Amino acid sequence: MMRVLLVSFFTVISLLASAQLDVVVLKNGSEIRGIVIEKSDESIKLKSKDGSIWVFKNTEVLEVKSFKPLVSNTGYYGTLSFGALGGSDLSGNISIVNGYKFNKHWGLALGLGYEGFYGRQYMPAFIEGKFNILDKGSTPFLTAGFGYDVPFSITDNNKGGFFGQALLGFQHQLGEHFGIVTGIGFRYGQLQVENWGWWGPIDGSAKTIYEINRFDLRFGFIFR
Amino acid sequence: MKKISFIVFALSFLVVGCKDKQFQKYTANVPVYTDFEEFRTTLGTVKYESAKTIEQKGNIYFKDNFLFILDNFDGIHIIDNSNPAAPINKGYYAITGVTGIAINNQYLYANAYTDLVVIDVSIIENPAEVGRIENVFDYALPNYDPQYPLAEVDFSKGIITGWKVEEYVTDKEPIGGCFNCVNWALAESNGALFDASIGAGSQGQGISGSITKFSLLNNYLYVMDGNNLKPFDLSAPTRPSNTTDVGIWREVETLFAYNNHIFMGTTSGMLIYETSNKNVPSQVGLIEHAMACDPVVVDGDYAYVTLRTGTACSGQQNQLDVVDVTNYANPILKKTFALKNPHGLGIRNNTLFVCDGTDGLKIFDATDPLDVGNQKIKTYSSVQATDIIVLENTAMMIGDDGLYQYDISDLQNISKISKISFK
Numbered sequence: 001m002m003r004v005l006l007v008s009f010f011t012v013i014s015l016l017a018s019a020q021l022d023v024v025v026l027k028n029g030s031e032i033r034g035i036v037i038e039k040s041d042e043s044i045k046l047k048s049k050d051g052s053i054w055v056f057k058n059t060e061v062l063e064v065k066s067f068k069p070l071v072s073n074t075g076y077y078g079t080l081s082f083g084a085l086g087g088s089d090l091s092g093n094i095s096i097v098n099g100y101k102f103n104k105h106w107g108l109a110l111g112l113g114y115e116g117f118y119g120r121q122y123m124p125a126f127i128e129g130k131f132n133i134l135d136k137g138s139t140p141f142l143t144a145g146f147g148y149d150v151p152f153s154i155t156d157n158n159k160g161g162f163f164g165q166a167l168l169g170f171q172h173q174l175g176e177h178f179g180i181v182t183g184i185g186f187r188y189g190q191l192q193v194e195n196w197g198w199w200g201p202i203d204g205s206a207k208t209i210y211e212i213n214r215f216d217l218r219f220g221f222i223f224r
Numbered sequence: 225m226k227k228i229s230f231i232v233f234a235l236s237f238l239v240v241g242c243k244d245k246q247f248q249k250y251t252a253n254v255p256v257y258t259d260f261e262e263f264r265t266t267l268g269t270v271k272y273e274s275a276k277t278i279e280q281k282g283n284i285y286f287k288d289n290f291l292f293i294l295d296n297f298d299g300i301h302i303i304d305n306s307n308p309a310a311p312i313n314k315g316y317y318a319i320t321g322v323t324g325i326a327i328n329n330q331y332l333y334a335n336a337y338t339d340l341v342v343i344d345v346s347i348i349e350n351p352a353e354v355g356r357i358e359n360v361f362d363y364a365l366p367n368y369d370p371q372y373p374l375a376e377v378d379f380s381k382g383i384i385t386g387w388k389v390e391e392y393v394t395d396k397e398p399i400g401g402c403f404n405c406v407n408w409a410l411a412e413s414n415g416a417l418f419d420a421s422i423g424a425g426s427q428g429q430g431i432s433g434s435i436t437k438f439s440l441l442n443n444y445l446y447v448m449d450g451n452n453l454k455p456f457d458l459s460a461p462t463r464p465s466n467t468t469d470v471g472i473w474r475e476v477e478t479l480f481a482y483n484n485h486i487f488m489g490t491t492s493g494m495l496i497y498e499t500s501n502k503n504v505p506s507q508v509g510l511i512e513h514a515m516a517c518d519p520v521v522v523d524g525d526y527a528y529v530t531l532r533t534g535t536a537c538s539g540q541q542n543q544l545d546v547v548d549v550t551n552y553a554n555p556i557l558k559k560t561f562a563l564k565n566p567h568g569l570g571i572r573n574n575t576l577f578v579c580d581g582t583d584g585l586k587i588f589d590a591t592d593p594l595d596v597g598n599q600k601i602k603t604y605s606s607v608q609a610t611d612i613i614v615l616e617n618t619a620m621m622i623g624d625d626g627l628y629q630y631d632i633s634d635l636q637n638i639s640k641i642s643k644i645s646f647k
Contacts, residue, residue: 206248208249
């Protein structure tokens with residue numbers, strides 16, 4: 001299982017690296033996005049997103065450049081991500097984050113999610129800070145945050161608990177409003193379960209605490 | 225290539241290092257340890273102190289006009305009982321961990337948790353430790369708050385001389401280990417020698433109540449330590465020697481030495497051991513009964529056994545059993561008489577004294593043992609009676625609120641002559 005996850009992770013990284021778009025700027029002011037598939041002394045052949053093949057004479061072309069989505073330095077951003085929390089055990093996670101980018105590097109977000117540990121289900125509610133290392137649409141980033149795993153069933157002895165997390169990731173902007181993210185991080189948490197007998201709580205103070213130490217392998221989407 | 229190697233190494237580190245764990249957190253009696261050596265030179269040796277207010281009942285012991293009342297795990301109150309009508313709270317022997325004593329001539333034998341200590345008490349106000357056997361008893365635990373479980377105990381850290389009630393966090397362990405493993409099981413055990421005292425003695429020996437785990441017989445001290453009967457040869461009084469343990473696979477609560485035999489009251493029956501080989505007593509007789517606490521005394525051909533419910537003894541019976549022990553190898557239950565909640569008992573001159581819990585002290589004429597339950601002479605119902613020492617003319621009874629003494633020289637006119645009230 002772990003091998004599959006690692007292979008998937010590196011595959012995603014490779015796809016991101018190869019998914020660079022080109023922009024052909026014509027002298028008449030038009031811009032066509034796609035991937036340049038052939039370039040000669042006389043013409044340029046470009047394959048657009050819908051599969052069409054465009055051929056331009058070099059005399060028509062002003063320049064060919066890499067596509068750089070216009071990414072705002074400030075404003076809303078959101079991510080939907082899926083994580084595999086692994087280590088001595090493995091469990092899944094889905095997170096939705098809504099944040100605000102204050103400048104070209106820093107952002108702050110609130111998140112909610114769904115995850116399970118040892119047969120108990122939780123809704124992680126958290127706050128996280130984000131630091132984009134580069135001032136580009138495609139950039140490595142760091143996030144760090146903390147929150148509380150709220151148990152889905154609050155009527156039993158499962159009381160949830162606090163957690164902290166950090167992630168080193170890479171985001172690639174595919175357009176002005178959409179991109180993909182991936183990363184690997186670490187999650188630490190303490191989940192409390194009151195010790196109950198068949199009659200109820202054994203002792204008002206007695207609890208078992210599960211200490212969660214997991215690596216977090218994550219993939220998702222970013223929206224602006 | 226180097227980057228990929230680094231990434232793979234980092235990922236491997238994460239995978240290997242990411243181990244979930246679990247631990248327990250609860251309010252518990254957390255042990256307070258005292259280093260073994262420090263214990264033996266300070267808390268665990270005798271110190272004479274001025275008299276203290278007696279705060280709780282404990283086992284009682286009488287020798288040479290002095291009455292000793294144990295304050296379990298802390299020390300021994302010394303009462304000058306030269307005049308039973310006006311006993312004087314004279315002083316206090318501070319011995320941490322003491323739960324039982326026996327006095328043979330001038331030597332007081334006491335347990336101090338794991339050790340047997342020999343104290344010369346020829347001068348009451350100047351006790352001196354003259355001998356000690358270290359680590360001869362099972363590790364005993366001092367009193368604790370029963371509302372809370374016990375934290376994990378590490379016997380290698382020293383002697384547990386107290387407890388602190390506080391939040392306790394167990395060691396971390398892999399997921400899937402202990403859940404709900406609060407240490408209630410250990411909490412149910414209160415130390416091997418709890419409730420220890422001493423058996424009725426002969427010349428040179430003192431006399432104890434019937435609730436005892438120490439007993440003197442033929443210059444041997446027998447101590448019930450957990451499931452082991454430990455004989456101590458007192459030929460060299462300051463250097464008692466213990467070379468063997470006799471396994472008793474029942475929960476023994478009291479020892480009573482009589483006629484070269486040891487009668488053991490257990491939660492499930494009465495055992496009789498003969499001591500022709502003093503170092504290795506052997507069982508000769510047994511009589512079973514239902515689960516109950518059961519001190520025993522013997523007089524002539526009959527043993528008197530009280531069974532009671534409550535505390536760790538469970539059971540459903542509160543009664544006095546009269547057992548024919550003419551043949552020690554074949555004790556026979558002859559009669560049973562219903563009682564309220566009998567604890568200790570004593571017998572002298574055909575008069576049986578039974579501490580019947582909230583019903584108080586009951587005194588019976590035992591001239592006809594098989595009718596003893598119907599021959600009540602007197603009842604002192606205003607006391608919660610626990611245990612008693614019966615002398616020729618005086619009976620000393622310990623209750624919840626004090627030590628009572630009665631003049632029994634005239635059985636038809638028994639009268640209370642004094643009381644030492646507890647705080």
